[in-house]
Amino acid sequence: MDVYVNDFADIAGQDYLEYLEQLTDHMFDGIVIEKSGVVIYCNRAFEEIAQRNKEEVVGKSVFQLFMLLGMADLIDYSTFDEREFKLGNRQIQFKHFLIEADSDMLTQALIFRNVSVKTISDEFSNDHQDILEILGDVYGHAYHGMVIVDREGRIIKWDYEELLGYREEDVLGKYAQDVIENTRMHIVVKTGKKEIFQLQKVNGRYLLTSRIPIFKNGKLIGAVGTTFFKNADEMRIVVGKIDALENTVNKYKREISHFFQAKYCxxxxxxxxxxxxxxxxxxxxxxxxxxxxxxxxxxxxxxxxxxxxxxxxxxxxxxxxxxxxxxxxxxxxxxxxxxxxxxxxxxxxxxxxxxxxxxxxxxxxxxxxxxxxxxxxxxxxxxxxxxxxxxxxxxxxxxxxxxxxxxxxxxxxxxxxxxxxxxxxxxxxxxxxxxxxxxPLRDRIEDIPLLAANILQNMSNDLLIGKRCLVAPGTLHILKQHDWPGNVRELRNVIERAVNLSQGEEITPNYLPDYLLEKVDCFRGDIEEYDSLKYAVIKAEREAIVRVMKKYGNNKSAAAKALGIHRTSLYKKMELYHLNFDLECSGQEL
Structure with missing residues (x-):
């Protein structure tokens, strides 16, 4: 037995320290045991973290230890449960918990964890049951539950009874996926890739978990999984917030999906x-x-x-x-x-x-x-x-x-x-x-009757006009002669205008816009004529042009003067009424 143990055997008890040394020297967390303010023990992991040997630590007061390590802000550690600090280029997490108390003396464990390194000691293996026990005790006292699996994904250590309700003796030797819902422990022991801070849904609740592979001599031998809650109540508080957030997100998703819907098939x-x-x-x-x-x-x-x-x-x-x-x-x-x-x-x-x-x-x-x-x-x-x-x-x-x-x-x-x-x-x-x-619509003229009928049917409902209109044959003839630069949208506007202006249930040509009528040759005898002022004006104007042009031998200047219009206007009207006096007019009889 080393001198430092014997020196303090009367304080702590030799058997106690020997047992402590056998168990904790295999751990990867630094452990310091103090009794009544005096350090009576530290493990190897603490020596590595503090870069001090046991002879420099054991026997000193906790005050002297913290001053030696440059951790003066930790001296009053009884006022807090947990703190992180920098030690050199490493980030160290410090915790403490009571081991034993009586009327005269307090015995506490001080835990130092190098959180900048995510590795587990190479000393670990599934053969060291004592190490598994110590890991379970430390994890349970420190801050979270834990499960350890071997290279086959079988559970060899369990500390999830409070969270999941299963006792350790009931799950040891079982495959993790058979016990823990949505676990990925069996995947981690196959891939060797760590998974940090992952949400895992268990029994309808979310747990924040990490899964870290365990290697020994470069060989993957298992994995450790942890849940970052001290107890189930803490978990329920966070889970309640997550559930509320999830419900809110789902609500907005439903609203968005309803708002952004495709209308047509x-x-x-x-x-x-x-x-x-x-x-x-x-x-x-x-x-x-x-x-x-x-x-x-x-x-x-x-x-x-x-x-x-x-x-x-x-x-x-x-x-x-x-x-x-x-x-x-x-x-x-x-x-x-x-x-x-x-x-x-x-x-x-x-x-x-x-x-x-x-x-x-x-x-x-x-x-x-x-x-x-x-x-x-x-x-x-x-x-x-x-x-x-x-x-x-x-x-x-x-x-x-x-x-x-x-x-x-x-x-x-x-x-x-x-x-x-x-x-x-x-x-x-x-x-x-x-x-x-x-x-474009001009390339599928035969669709115009179908489109017109469909538009009229929709408008009779949308405009609440209380009547069902039909498109007269002569109107369809005019619609088919237009080139429709605005395509179906323009056709819809033309028909909507006609529906609003029509007095009966039939849309006749006189309800169409002027620009459609002016481009149509209404005098070839292939459409039905209607008694309207518009048609009478068009017919009279065309007849006048033909009569005057014949009288003046197709002299456009003389004819324009006789008609009282500019020659340019005469050209436009001749084009509008399909008149070509450069040729024989026999094919243009009224």
Missing amino acids: FKDIITKDAAMMSLIDVAKKASRSSSTILIQGESGTGKEFFAHSIHNESNRRYGPFVSINCAAIPRDLLEAELFGYEEGAFTGARKHGKLGKFELANGGCLLLDEIGSMPIEMQAKLLRVLETREFERVGSTSRIELDARIIVATNEELDQQVKQGKFRQDLYYRLNVIKLKIP
């Missing part, structure tokens, strides 16, 4: 055109994947209908459908709208920050409308997001994973914009995975 796209039917078939097939889709088409052709329908046909249909018009957001705010921002990111930012469209769309789909109007500097950032599938909020350094289907729409020819240097070529190729080009 493929059945809402009205057509009998072969090209459109083929396009719908391609879109349905594309909806099965998560690939980026580029939708091109003139304004009013129904790009948004296709985007909504693709989302509703996909396996993300229950997720949010978020859209943003890139042309409607000022360029200085577009980044914040897309990626969100943190509190204080810029002047005028909201107090608690704001979620961006990418984050709102996670789990669902994001439609970037008018992508051709996106500033060139934002195009570079968008490309990076699409490539890495992650992004950062403005003013943040934390990365957020992107889990959203991206659909982009434009009424511009992006390939032409690439040639003009207005759109990045690499982004164009990244977006042009699946391309849907929607034909």
Whole structure:
């Protein structure tokens, strides 16, 4: 027995110190035992932490020990339970607990842990039952529960009875995954990778756990798992906060999902055109994947209908459908709208920050409308997001994973914009995975009767007009002759105007806008005529031009003078009424 033990055998008892030395010298935490303010024992781990040998420590007062180590702020340790301090370049955690007390003397254990090192002593093995007992006692007194498994994932030490309700004798030798819900201890002993501060759901509650592999001589021999709560009450307080937060998050997720919903399905796209039917078939097939889709088409052709329908046909249909018009957001705010921002990111930012469209769309789909109007500097950032599938909020350094289907729409020819240097070529190729080009209405004239009937049916409900209107054949003839630069949107506006002006249940040509009537040849005998002042004026004007032109031998200057109009006006009216006096007029009889 060493001299320092014998010297204090009369204070602590020789048998007590021998037993203490045998057990604690294998531990990786530094242990100091003091009795009535005098150090009577320290283990090897403390010698390594303090870089002092036992002869320099044992026999000194606790005051002298702390002064020797430069830890004067720990002298009054009875006033606190736990503290961390720096010792050289190491971070040391200090705790203490009472071992024995009587009327004359106090015996306490002082525990020093090097928290800057996440390793376990190489002396540990599943053969040292005494070490396991000491580890269990120290972990239990110090601050958390513990489980130790061997290299096969079998439990060899257990200190979770208070948290999980199982006694140690009931679980020893069992596989951890058979005892602990959602455990990963068996995975850690296979991979050898530590997992620090992980949430683990057990019995409907979350525990904050760490799992650290144990190596001996470079060989993985087991793992230790810990839970960072002193008792179940502490855990319940934190778990209650987590549950409340989770409920709040789920509530907002439901609200967001309800607010950001796709409105249309493929059945809402009205057509009998072969090209459109083929396009719908391609879109349905594309909806099965998560690939980026580029939708091109003139304004009013129904790009948004296709985007909504693709989302509703996909396996993300229950997720949010978020859209943003890139042309409607000022360029200085577009980044914040897309990626969100943190509190204080810029002047005028909201107090608690704001979620961006990418984050709102996670789990669902994001439609970037008018992508051709996106500033060139934002195009570079968008490309990076699409490539890495992650992004950062403005003013943040934390990365957020992107889990959203991206659909982009434009009424511009992006390939032409690439040639003009207005759109990045690499982004164009990244977006042009699946391309849907929607034909304009003038290329599918036969869809006009179907579209008109559908629009009228919807409007009779939406406008609460109390009547169901029909489009007269002559009106359909006029509608078919127009080139529809505004496409279906323009057709909807024309019909809505006619519905509001019509007196009966039939939409006749006189309820159509003037610009449609002026472009139509109403005098070829292939449409039904109507008794209206508008038609009478048009007919009389045309007849007058034909009569005067014949009288003056097709001399336009003389005819214009006789009609009392400028020659330029005469040319315009001749073009409007399909009159060509450079040819024979026999085919233009009234």
